[in-house]
Amino acid sequence: xxxxxxxxxxxxxxxxxxxxxxxxxxxxxxxxxxxxxxxxxxxxxxxxxxxxxxxxxxxxxxxxxxx
Amino acid sequence: xxxxxxxxxxxxxxxxxxxxxxxxxxxxxxxxxxxxxxxxxxxxxxxxxxxxxxxxxxxxxxxxxxxxxxxxxxxxxxxxxxxxxxxxxxxxxxxxxxxxxxxxxxxxxxxxxxxxxxxxxxxxxxxxxxxxxxxxxxxxxxxxxxxxxxxxxxxxxxxxxxxxxxxxxxxxxxxxxxxxxxxxxxxxxxxxxxxxxxxxxxxxxxxxxxxxxxxxxxxxxxxxxxxxxxxxxxxxxxxxxxxxxxxxxxxxxxxxxxxxxxxxxxxxxxxxxxxxxxxxxxxxxxxxxxxxxxxxxxxxxxxxxxxxxxxxxxxxxxxxxxxxxxxxxxxxxxxxxxxxxxxxxxxxxxxxxxxxxxxxxxxxxxxxxxxxxxxxxxxxxxxxxxxxxxxxxxxxxxxxxxxxxxxxxxxxxxxxxxxxxxxxxxxxxxxxxxx
Numbered sequence: 292x293x294x295x296x297x298x299x300x301x302x303x304x305x306x307x308x309x310x311x312x313x314x315x316x317x318x319x320x321x322x323x324x325x326x327x328x329x330x331x332x333x334x335x336x337x338x339x340x341x342x343x344x345x346x347x348x349x350x351x352x353x354x355x356x357x358x
Numbered sequence: 359x360x361x362x363x364x365x366x367x368x369x370x371x372x373x374x375x376x377x378x379x380x381x382x383x384x385x386x387x388x389x390x391x392x393x394x395x396x397x398x399x400x401x402x403x404x405x406x407x408x409x410x411x412x413x414x415x416x417x418x419x420x421x422x423x424x425x426x427x428x429x430x431x432x433x434x435x436x437x438x439x440x441x442x443x444x445x446x447x448x449x450x451x452x453x454x455x456x457x458x459x460x461x462x463x464x465x466x467x468x469x470x471x472x473x474x475x476x477x478x479x480x481x482x483x484x485x486x487x488x489x490x491x492x493x494x495x496x497x498x499x500x501x502x503x504x505x506x507x508x509x510x511x512x513x514x515x516x517x518x519x520x521x522x523x524x525x526x527x528x529x530x531x532x533x534x535x536x537x538x539x540x541x542x543x544x545x546x547x548x549x550x551x552x553x554x555x556x557x558x559x560x561x562x563x564x565x566x567x568x569x570x571x572x573x574x575x576x577x578x579x580x581x582x583x584x585x586x587x588x589x590x591x592x593x594x595x596x597x598x599x600x601x602x603x604x605x606x607x608x609x610x611x612x613x614x615x616x617x618x619x620x621x622x623x624x625x626x627x628x629x630x631x632x633x634x635x636x637x638x639x640x641x642x643x644x645x646x647x648x649x650x651x652x653x654x655x656x657x658x659x660x661x662x663x664x665x666x667x668x669x670x671x672x673x674x675x676x677x678x679x680x681x682x683x684x685x686x687x688x689x690x691x692x693x694x695x696x697x698x699x700x701x702x703x704x705x706x707x708x709x710x711x712x713x714x715x716x717x718x719x720x721x722x723x724x725x726x727x728x729x730x731x732x733x734x735x736x737x738x739x740x741x742x743x744x745x746x747x748x749x750x751x752x753x754x755x756x757x758x759x760x761x762x763x764x765x766x767x768x769x770x771x772x773x774x775x776x777x778x779x780x781x782x783x784x785x786x787x788x789x790x791x792x793x
Binding site: 315 | 484497507512514515559
């Protein structure tokens with residue numbers, strides 16, 4: 292059972308705000324796909340930046356820690 | 359758009375000796391913390407008082423995780439406030455939303471930072487990332503990593519898009535050169551007809567932040583609540599307990615910041631009394647809810663039918679080893695809450711009174727966060743071990759207090775880089791400039 296609870300929590304709960312933003316930006320009035328695209332682009336870039344910088348930090352610490 | 363709030367730019371345009379002194383002092387604190395981190399990296403978690411549960415009679419999580427819970431809660435509370443303000447377009451509270459965006463981001467980063475510190479070997483953060491696709495199927499820790507990442511991504515998106523709108527309404531030539539550069543970057547490709555859509559998008563983002571706060575915002579509580587073998591942690595109220603603490607500490611940090619900004623920069627127009635009355639009402643409500651949840655959390659453990667390990671944890675908290683800390687923490691929330699109920703209008707006049715009671719409440723929540731994480735670990739459930747001990751070492755104190763001081767440093771610097779809100783009275787003239 293424990294291995295099945297994570298996916299509903301991820302897709303049904305944790306990602307709910309992301310769905311809200313995507314739907315709201317694209318289909319909320321006034322319709323303006325350019326501005327919506329800029330907003331979603333900012334969010335995508337920040338996601339890549341947050342995950343990427345965490346990975347880079349892990350790699351950097353791996354290089355400087357002598358064990 | 360006739361409201362005057364020119365003072366919103368005052369922090370940007372002034373640079374006093376006192377401010378520079380503050381930055382220097384906090385900068386020195388950051389360097390001392392850095393030295394402690396290097397020390398911990400060289401010698402490992404042996405420099406802390408953390409030890410295995412059971413035979414080593416220690417605790418596995420200490421003030422790093424306790425303070426993580428406090429920072430994560432603060433981020434949740436701050437983003438809930440931002441979401442509420444942006445979704446309902448509460449123009450009067452615009453400056454509170456900006457303060458909240460900055461604090462949610464800084465508190466979220468501080469929480470993530472303390473988790474990395476607690477790993478002992480920070481390079482193991484790569485394991486968290488590479489194993490995520492498997493662990494997210496069953497591990498609350500993986501859900502927590504997902505939640506904190508979502509929090510940081512959505513808060514930074516809110517900050518960037520709201521700044522894009524605010525900068526588009528300002529004459530960048532009147533701002534300090536570094537702020538103007540940030541403004542130029544964030545308004546790249548801006549078109550005036552974009553503004554209405556940006557308003558709508560900020561509302562949607564506000565709704566999403568509210569959803570995130572009240573759903574994902576419970577996850578750090580589940581880290582404790584799902585551990586069936588640990589008395590004092592296990593139970594269905596852990597997520598709600600975390601959320602109630604977060605709402606209180608998040609709003610408290612906004613109230614402190616607003617009070618300090620108003621006092622230091624004379625921002626009476628930008629931060630009118632009604633804003634502090636609103637924040638005071640929110641603090642009163644969240645303080646009350648926090649105490650009710652704490653009562654519900656503790657009652658089963660001190661009732662005569664409680665399992666032995668549960669009653670040991672509850673009794674140590676209420677009457678035993680931790681009673682002083684516990685009751686001081688509860689008093690630090692309850693007394694300010696009663697003061698707010700009884701004297702709200704009078705003491706809120708300048709914002710300073712609200713800032714003072716908020717500091718006390720924030721301290722109370724911090725102490726209780728430590729007790730929530732650490733105290734149950736000292737009591738083994740159903741095993742014949744001695745009661746564990748934990749006394750944070752100097753390294754732990756330096757890193758933990760350093761994290762708090764660095765957060766204050768980051769916010770202080772941010773007040774000199776970005777406007778604290780939307781400039782309301784200058785719209786017509788700046789629209790001409792932008793067009």
